[in-house]
Amino acid sequence: MNAPTARAGTSLDVWRARLERLGQNPALAASTRFVRRIAPSGTAPLALYAVYTLLLFVVFLGATFPHEVVLRRALDPGPAAPVAVELRGVHLGWTLGYTIDELRVLSRGADPTLPVLDVAHVYAAPSLFGLLRGRPFPLSIAASLYGGSLDATTDLGSDAYDVHAKVSALDVSRYAGLRLFLEGTLQGHVNGTVELSGNPTKPSTTNGTVDLRATDVALEGGKVRGITIPDLHFPELRLGGTIKAGRVELGDVNARGREVSVVGTGTLLLAHPLAATLLNLDLTITPAPDLPDNLRLAFNLIPGDPTPTGDRKIHLSGTLAQPRAK
Secondary structure, eight states, X not given: OOHHHHHHHHHHHHHHHHHHHHHTOHHHHHHHHHHHHHSOOSHHHHHHHHHHHHHHHHHHHHHHSOHHHHHXXXXXXXXXXXXXXXXXXXXXXXXXXXXEEEEEEEETTSOTTSOSEEEEEEEEEOOHHHHHTTOOOSEEEEEEETTEEEEEEEEEOSSOEEEEEEEEEEEGGGOGGGGGTOEEXXXXXXXXXXXXXXXXXXXXXXXXXXXXXXXXXXXXXXXXXTEEEOOEEEEEEEEEEEEETTEEEEEEEEEEOSSEEEEEEEEEEOOSSGGGOEEEEEEEEEEOTTOOHHHHHHHHTSOSEEOTTSOEEEEEEEBSSSEXXX
């Protein structure tokens, strides 16, 4: 045996001796016996142990995953969008549903205390069957919305969407976004359902139904762009219709008010952007018998043809952004 080989053999013997002495340490020996007792033996127990380890890995990954950062990026419409999205308090539940303490949509450049949308306690639960196919839809959503509640189911695809939403006891006086274009106080509660489906980039494919009802609506001290609006009170408002191929058929437009009442029918032709939607509405405005003189003067300034009974018939055309009345 040559000299290098002899030195290598001597080094191995030295390490073996050190390992044997280390293994005789009482603490290490006890630890080794404990591991051997709990370690699985056999193919099936070993496979179960591997599955258990994988599940623990997934649980701890979900607990430490930066969910809020991911959701912020997913919901961010981009710097060129007219709105921005803010999130606060994102949590992942055991059913793989997200809970968001607060979600706000803000108009860029506007007062941040006047959000376009402010939703609290949002719970979004994905479809477990959908997750197996690699997508979270249909997604169930429940939230507290301006003192009321929102329950919705959404199914979004690359070229189609399907939304079923129900709002209950929504308090419009809590909606701060109205102050972006309206002065004064607005009160009332809204209930209703909305069902929509179609292609988001093709309004002509939109189908669905709309059924909204409001009670105890009151506008007092109102101004729009500096123009004073008389105080109005509506114990009941109804808006109902169907949507077929982008055409909204409004068969139930009814506002029963203390000062004036409005009844109407007509159609809307949806367009993109929404402000370009075409109007074709016929409204009949009826004043109350005891209408105050100041309001009667304002009523007489309303465009439209008066009837022998004192009603005003108005035809609305144009677009949502630029309506025309005659």
